[in-house]
Amino acid sequence: MSLSQAARDRIVNDFIPRYPSKRAALMPSLWLAQEEAGWLGPEVFEEVGELLDLHPTDVASVASFYVMFHRRKIGDRLIEVCENPSCFLNGSDQTYARICDRLGLEAGHGGHGMQTTPDGKFSVRPTECLAACDYAPVVQVDLRFYGPVHEADVDAFLANMEAFSIQGKPSVSMANGPQAVPVDGWEGHAPPAPGSAA
Amino acid sequence: MTQTPPAADAPIQHGAGQPLPWEPVLMTAVGREGGRFLPDYLLRGGYQGLTKAVQEMDPDSVIKEVTDSKLLGRGGAGFPTGVKWGGTKRNPGPRHLVVNADESEPGTYGNRYAIDADPHGLIEGMLVCCFAVGIQQAYIYIRGENLYGAEVLEHALKEAYAAGYIGKNILGKEGFNVDISVTRGAGAYVCGEETALMESLEGRRAQPRIRPPFPIEVGGGLFGRPTVVNNVETLMCVPHILVRGAAWFASIGAPACPGPKLYTISGHVNRPGVYELPMGTTLYDLIYKYAGGMKRNQKVKAVSPGALACQLLPGTDLNVQMDTATLTRPPHWHPPFGPVGFGAGGIIVYGEETDIVQVVARAAGFFARESCGKCVPCREGTHWMQDVLGRIAHGHGRPRDLGILEDVTRNIGGRKTLCALGDFSVNSVASALRLFRPEFEAYCNGHARSSAAGSGVPVAAG
Numbered sequence: 056m057s058l059s060q061a062a063r064d065r066i067v068n069d070f071i072p073r074y075p076s077k078r079a080a081l082m083p084s085l086w087l088a089q090e091e092a093g094w095l096g097p098e099v100f101e102e103v104g105e106l107l108d109l110h111p112t113d114v115a116s117v118a119s120f121y122v123m124f125h126r127r128k129i130g131d132r133l134i135e136v137c138e139n140p141s142c143f144l145n146g147s148d149q150t151y152a153r154i155c156d157r158l159g160l161e162a163g164h165g166g167h168g169m170q171t172t173p174d175g176k177f178s179v180r181p182t183e184c185l186a187a188c189d190y191a192p193v194v195q196v197d198l199r200f201y202g203p204v205h206e207a208d209v210d211a212f213l214a215n216m217e218a219f220s221i222q223g224k225p226s227v228s229m230a231n232g233p234q235a236v237p238v239d240g241w242e243g244h245a246p247p248a249p250g251s252a253a
Numbered sequence: 254m255t256q257t258p259p260a261a262d263a264p265i266q267h268g269a270g271q272p273l274p275w276e277p278v279l280m281t282a283v284g285r286e287g288g289r290f291l292p293d294y295l296l297r298g299g300y301q302g303l304t305k306a307v308q309e310m311d312p313d314s315v316i317k318e319v320t321d322s323k324l325l326g327r328g329g330a331g332f333p334t335g336v337k338w339g340g341t342k343r344n345p346g347p348r349h350l351v352v353n354a355d356e357s358e359p360g361t362y363g364n365r366y367a368i369d370a371d372p373h374g375l376i377e378g379m380l381v382c383c384f385a386v387g388i389q390q391a392y393i394y395i396r397g398e399n400l401y402g403a404e405v406l407e408h409a410l411k412e413a414y415a416a417g418y419i420g421k422n423i424l425g426k427e428g429f430n431v432d433i434s435v436t437r438g439a440g441a442y443v444c445g446e447e448t449a450l451m452e453s454l455e456g457r458r459a460q461p462r463i464r465p466p467f468p469i470e471v472g473g474g475l476f477g478r479p480t481v482v483n484n485v486e487t488l489m490c491v492p493h494i495l496v497r498g499a500a501w502f503a504s505i506g507a508p509a510c511p512g513p514k515l516y517t518i519s520g521h522v523n524r525p526g527v528y529e530l531p532m533g534t535t536l537y538d539l540i541y542k543y544a545g546g547m548k549r550n551q552k553v554k555a556v557s558p559g560a561l562a563c564q565l566l567p568g569t570d571l572n573v574q575m576d577t578a579t580l581t582r583p584p585h586w587h588p589p590f591g592p593v594g595f596g597a598g599g600i601i602v603y604g605e606e607t608d609i610v611q612v613v614a615r616a617a618g619f620f621a622r623e624s625c626g627k628c629v630p631c632r633e634g635t636h637w638m639q640d641v642l643g644r645i646a647h648g649h650g651r652p653r654d655l656g657i658l659e660d661v662t663r664n665i666g667g668r669k670t671l672c673a674l675g676d677f678s679v680n681s682v683a684s685a686l687r688l689f690r691p692e693f694e695a696y697c698n699g700h701a702r703s704s705a706a707g708s709g710v711p712v713a714a715g
Contacts, residue, residue: 074476229284241541
């Protein structure tokens with residue numbers, strides 16, 4: 056595994072000139088390398104380091120800081136289930152467990168490691184907030200967002216992910232435009248505001 | 254921006270003639286065909302703020318206008334934007350602008366929708382800042398997960414370059430040159446902290462820097478140069494301030510921190526989402542009037558008013574105004590941990606059925622994983638909290654664990670770390686212990702209210 060000539064050209068001609076220091080081209084260069092190979096191996100650290108005048112260990116130390124850079128081969132598709140409170144309150148634990156179950160993996164809660172199916176088709180792991188909490192529980196597959204994927208939706212989701220895509224969709228609250236519109240008859244459904252009786 | 258500001262007492266008619274108190278300023282592109290592209294942005298009055306700045310104003314009067322508008326930063330710290338710009342300009346160039354689009358706070362998602370809907374609104378705000386402060390090189394740092402947002406921005410930048418809004422001698426102004434590029438993060442919550450973000454942009458591990466020197470100073474900013482770091486939503490307000498005037502902006506919502514605000518609400522509400530409302534809208538209105546009330550009609554148990562990094566508000570405190578000033582002043586101030594905090598306006602609502610111990614254990618796990626490891630109290634303390642809370646949440650808590658937790662929170666919190674992540678990590682834990690101590694005690698005495706595998710709550714679809 057090594058960088059293609061096209062990638063090298065892009066790093067030299069596009070990324071490096073964007074910044075006053077060569078080093079700053081590291082993040083986009085690592086993304087590009089990962090897009091080519093799916094993960095980042097020791098050769099990449101050497102090759103990127105050579106282009107940016109950095110020691111390979113220095114490159115590796117940066118790459119290993121960020122959870123989205125993979126330093127070993129992962130499955131063809133990476134499924135990540137948000138486990139932060141907004142998704143948790145809407146049942147993301149159950150979603151995660153069902154996805155693992157359907158793929159023949161063990162849903163180990165508390166651990167944060169990645170699991171990969173024996174055929175190498177899928178990797179699964181829990182992840183942190185994806186900033187799409189109105190579609191909770193949210194699932195990220197290869198950097199695209201899907202939701203809400205409840206436990207009962209998992210089979211349908213695995214069969215046809217695109218049906219759950221929220222990419223480019225407006226917020227749940229903005230289905231009818233940008234205006235924040237009061238819910239019809241909200242006063243009848245709401246408890247009295249604290250202190251309003253006094 | 255083709256809209257005129259409504260008179261203060263004129264109710265806006267919408268749809269079926271329902272009177273509405275508020276007309277959106279920032280999210281006008283939503284629901285319009287091609288709303289995110291340049292032609293529609295121009296139809297909506299786009300780039301008029303920049304044109305006015307360049308053709309009718311000088312840089313200092315732009316800064317004065319933004320200062321007079323009393324626009325406070327929307328990213329969480331709430332620093333006055335005009336003051337930041339003026340301070341940066343007093344330091345010698347070259348200077349930089351960095352847009353913080355690393356929105357990763359659990360429960361906060363306004364920036365993502367703002368970028369998706371109206372990338373040119375952000376770009377115009379950036380260009381006004383570059384004109385006012387004298388900046389030629391600007392960077393947008395967007396979280397790695399938000400690939401779609403990065404693509405939307407790249408496309409908008411291409412459009413703006415082609416139309417001459419970015420590049421050399423912008424709008425015919427000799428010497429007004431700006432270049433803007435997008436840099437993607439790769440999954441590190443701490444990059445939302447401005448100095449960690451700059452470290453990452455420079456190609457390093459995202460660990461916060463020691464201040465002073467501050468980012469606006471020589472030696473403290475990006476590549477050691479004076480740097481303005483602004484949130485996406487902050488910059489999106491700027492063109493509207495120039496077009497409609499500082500007085501108009503300052504008249505919206507809470508007087509101490511005025512303007513439109515993208516509130517994001519999630520958790521146990523029926524209609525989670527982004528709600529653009531005036532700063533200072535009450536929590537009660539947000540939950541019941543706009544977000545459709547609580548799922549399964551449960552009562553509100555607690556609220557994270559500024560997402561996970563803030564202290565919990567009890568469910569009895571719903572009359573609170575949601576704005577930077579209110580939530581950082583007494584009685585919303587709890588020594589030694591400080592203000593409850595407003596953050597970036599990401600509201601998580603917990604209903605009665607929530608097992609708060611499980612939520613807090615999850616929060617502790619999040620901060621332990623996201624601690625960058627630079628400062629000892631945070632590096633060691635967050636993992637300690639995670640261990641103790643994990644033990645409690647799994648039903649193995651011991652009575653003395655709560656004392657340990659309190660001790661650890663006091664030794665992380667209270668500005669003992671270079672950035673706020675340390676303080677953030679204890680906020681929900683310390684406030685939950687203050688508000689819901691009997692629940693923790695029940696766990697520690699062998700009476701856990703639910704299994705450790707989840708909230709134990711039946712999940713209603715949709």
